[in-house]
Amino acid sequence: MSEQHIHTTEEHDHDEHAGLSKSKIWQVFFILLGITVVEFIIALVILPKELVPRTAGNIAYILLTLLKAYYIVAFFMHLKFEKTGLKLSLGLAFIFIIYFITLMLIEGGYLHVHMTLHS
Template sequence: MSEHSHSTEGHGHDDHAGLSKGKIWKVFGILLLITVIEFIIALVFIPKGYMTQHVGNYVYIALTLLKAFYIVAYFMHLKYEKLGLQLALTVSFVFIIYFIVLMLIEGGFLNIHMMNH
């Protein structure tokens, strides 16, 4: 029988040591703060006229993408992966979003008026 050693050499597991309870709570706090900002925008800024719904939608999208970054980077451990995997997943995600937007435009679900001359 062969004996298997359980070393962390070559696996990069030492990098995961940076994800301590304190770091988890810090990321949780950031996510909570972003969510509170979203609620303030929805319940105060837009109804009182400080921000239009159109601008509010873009702010929501930006804040949601920021929350998605933190979730994927820390809770799904992508931050600790090699750069090649990070780039492969990021580029794939961008193309998927791009193709979804193209399909919505072609299907007439997005009202983007193009100049026809």
């Protein structure tokens, strides 16, 4: 015969959009918009006019980009609402990937050649 499937809240650990109300989505949107505006100011005003050293501008730009990536992953990809084990495993995998890419670039001589040309 046919089987009946009844879905209850006990079967699911969390709602699909847990913790994301419309106001929270708009709040994150405006935070991302503000960070993007600051990045544009750095890229189009501060660095071309040489108001700060290029290295400081690049570091600020990279940090702001990482902050934006955090907000996107945490809220829109719902990682902020996941269990700690999943967050830890994804974070460690990301760190190892960056580490191995850096090692390959160093061993391949790419960073040595390009960093000495720009110094």
